[in-house]
Structure formats: structure tokens, C-alpha cells
Amino acid sequence: MGYGTAVQTAVGAEVPSGDVPSGGALARPSTARITTLDSTRGIAALVVCLYHCLAFVHWTDGRTSHLVRGVASRLLDGASAVDFFFVLSGFVLALPYLGTKARSLEVGDFLVRRVVRIMPTYWVGLTAAIVLRTLLAPQWSFLGIAKPLSMDWTAPLTRHDLFQHYSLIFGLNLGLIDGPIWSLGVEMQVSLILPFFIAAFTNRPGLKTVLAIMAVATLVPYIAGGSGYPFMPLFILGVVLAYYSEPLKAYFGRQSKVTRYALWITAMALIVNRSLQFWWRFPDLRQEFVSGVGSGLAILLVASQSPASRLLTNAPVRFLGQISYSFYLMHLPFVLAAFMLMRRISSPDWLTILVALAAAGLGSTALFYAVERPSINASRRTSGWLSRGAPDRSRVGMLNG
Numbered sequence: 001m002g003y004g005t006a007v008q009t010a011v012g013a014e015v016p017s018g019d020v021p022s023g024g025a026l027a028r029p030s031t032a033r034i035t036t037l038d039s040t041r042g043i044a045a046l047v048v049c050l051y052h053c054l055a056f057v058h059w060t061d062g063r064t065s066h067l068v069r070g071v072a073s074r075l076l077d078g079a080s081a082v083d084f085f086f087v088l089s090g091f092v093l094a095l096p097y098l099g100t101k102a103r104s105l106e107v108g109d110f111l112v113r114r115v116v117r118i119m120p121t122y123w124v125g126l127t128a129a130i131v132l133r134t135l136l137a138p139q140w141s142f143l144g145i146a147k148p149l150s151m152d153w154t155a156p157l158t159r160h161d162l163f164q165h166y167s168l169i170f171g172l173n174l175g176l177i178d179g180p181i182w183s184l185g186v187e188m189q190v191s192l193i194l195p196f197f198i199a200a201f202t203n204r205p206g207l208k209t210v211l212a213i214m215a216v217a218t219l220v221p222y223i224a225g226g227s228g229y230p231f232m233p234l235f236i237l238g239v240v241l242a243y244y245s246e247p248l249k250a251y252f253g254r255q256s257k258v259t260r261y262a263l264w265i266t267a268m269a270l271i272v273n274r275s276l277q278f279w280w281r282f283p284d285l286r287q288e289f290v291s292g293v294g295s296g297l298a299i300l301l302v303a304s305q306s307p308a309s310r311l312l313t314n315a316p317v318r319f320l321g322q323i324s325y326s327f328y329l330m331h332l333p334f335v336l337a338a339f340m341l342m343r344r345i346s347s348p349d350w351l352t353i354l355v356a357l358a359a360a361g362l363g364s365t366a367l368f369y370a371v372e373r374p375s376i377n378a379s380r381r382t383s384g385w386l387s388r389g390a391p392d393r394s395r396v397g398m399l400n401g
Helices: 035-054 063-075 078-098 107-143 159-167 179-191 194-201 207-224 229-243 245-253 257-271 284-303 307-313 315-322 324-344 349-382
Strands: none
Touching: 035 063, 035 078, 035 284, 035 307, 035 315, 035 324, 035 349, 078 179, 078 194, 078 229, 078 245, 078 257, 078 284, 107 159, 107 179, 107 194, 107 324, 107 349, 179 194, 179 229, 179 324, 194 207, 194 229, 207 229, 229 245, 229 284, 245 284, 257 284, 307 315, 315 324, 324 349
């Protein structure tokens, strides 16, 4: 798999902190959030940004440089962060509908909320990236790499390219504007069928049925095709974890600190399995599954307030979690811009990385306050509007939790 990650996918997914309140025909996700999960999303977005920054660094042949490069390449694994966000998406999108007080799920409302939550920020961020691309294309040669991360800002943009990018769901030529947005396309494609899987869990299935649902999810890529559906099992794994979240959180909460720290180490090792294994390079898809299992374990540890998760409650990390979608969306255009401009004046790489991080942080913060936060509020206001006043038969499934 390539680089990048889908953030707040959990891109744009709200993270409830408890059961969905009763009342009304539709279960509405709580506006409260598990802030530590937000923080993990922000840290993962930062990891991806650093991963991309290191792709442009001119490493020397010294022993120290070799050591730093080796350690960084194993800890800053952007591909594994993608798996984490896909599992997190399934978890936080399903949790409001699978709690003890959850009610029926309306697929239309689910999709409307996703579109309102994701697309306005995406459209503005994409437009900003196109502007940067247009202005800085003449500086491309200063990167010193022909097509870094398979991207090329010098290639012409056609109307078809723009249609694919702005529609998001119909596939992308990833190297033309902003490479990491491929995972947002995955989010939107999976969103078309994910609510039907969530609805199946609102019937409170037994273990055999849960395993059957997961088996069906693994067949979706072969039935539906498309760039997003090979990742469907990771989303469904998140849904399964949401379904069993209460007993699992209770189980982890009963463990000793030593055990929970050991589980954290295990989770991290599974997530970055690509980088840690030297003896066996198994196929990419199975690497995704191993990373997904580690991601699920990490999510449960955070949700159960294990000791390590308390490090995620400080204000800067929480803010990074808040803006993580905007940060993910905008970081690579700003990183590219910073490296092109700083290379032109022969700036050292360490200073260029600091400038790139500052530019990405400021740009994504502006996008968050100008567009993303209003989109969050609009998404909450749209909850249930399709089902208001509609007869019960119009609701998909009428599956009560």
C-alpha cells in the first residue's frame, strides 16, 4: 500500500463518549467525544506528515544519519497509519448505534451526515492545494526528486481530473494535486455500504453471525471492485469492536498496569509490522490486516483509559486531534511548498521540516475554524432530518439495539 492516511475518518467521524441518548425516532450520535481517541488521530496525522517530510530529506552516508534514517523509517510508518484510521472510522461511526440506548439507524441520514461533515472541508482544502500547485509548479525542480511520493505538480490538469477530484468517490489520479486524499475517496466509497453492515449489528447477532458478517466483508472487494473496497474488512473490524466495546473496555480496565503496557507494546508492534519484520515479507493485504488488529487493540486501550492513554489528554495534543482532518488534508501541499521554497535558498533539511510543520499547522488551523468546525455543526443539525415526519416503513431495517 502507498503512503498517507485518512484522518478524522475517522475522517470527520465524531467520537462519542457514551451511549446515544434516547428520544426521537433516530439514534443521534452524541456530541460528546472521547478526547483521547481524537488525540490518537492527531498524533497519527502528525506521524504521516513527518513520514512525508522524511521522503524529501537528503540523507548523508554517515553512521549517525544511517541510524536516524533506520529508526525513523520504522517508527514513522504512514501506511500503517492508514490502517489505524480505517479501523477507527468503523469504530466511531458504529458506536452511536450499538450502545445500550441506541435506536434504529437511517441510512439516508447517515450518508447525509457524512457528506456534510467531509465534503465542504475537502472542497476548500482541495482548491487551496490547486492554488499552491499552480503557483509553485515552476519551483518543482528545487525538490531535487523527479516524482516524490508518486506526485507531479507539473503535469497538466484536465477537466476529467478535476471532476474525479472534486467528486472524490469516482477514483483519483493521486499524483496530480494531493496524494494522501486517496484515503478520503476510500472513506466515501465505503460509506455507501457501511451503514448496512452497522444495521446488521443492531440485531444483536451472536458470535457465529458476527464471524459470518466479517467473512462477507472480506468478499466485498471481489464483488464490488473499486479502489476503496479492499479496505472494507478494516472498517468492519472497527464495527465489531464497537459492538463488543463495553465488555472489552471492562476487560482491559481490570488488567494490571504491567499487562496494559505490555498490550500497548504489542499493539504498536502489530501496527508497524511492515517495518519490524525482516524475515518474512508477506502480501500487502495481510499486512493491512495485521496492522488493523494492532489498531483495534490500541483503540480499545485508549477507550478503556489505560495508563498510557492519559498522556493524550494534554491541551496541545487534544488540539491536534481537533484539527486532524484539516491537518491531514492540507499537510502534504504545505510540505511540498516548504521544501521547494526552502531548497531554493539552500536551507538545511531540519529547518525546512520545521517550516513545513509550521505552515501545515497554520494552514490547517485556518481551514478548521473557517470551514471544518461549521461543517461539524451543520452535520449535527442534519441528523435525522430525512426521517422526521416519515412513516416507520421508510426507515431502513427498523433494527433496534
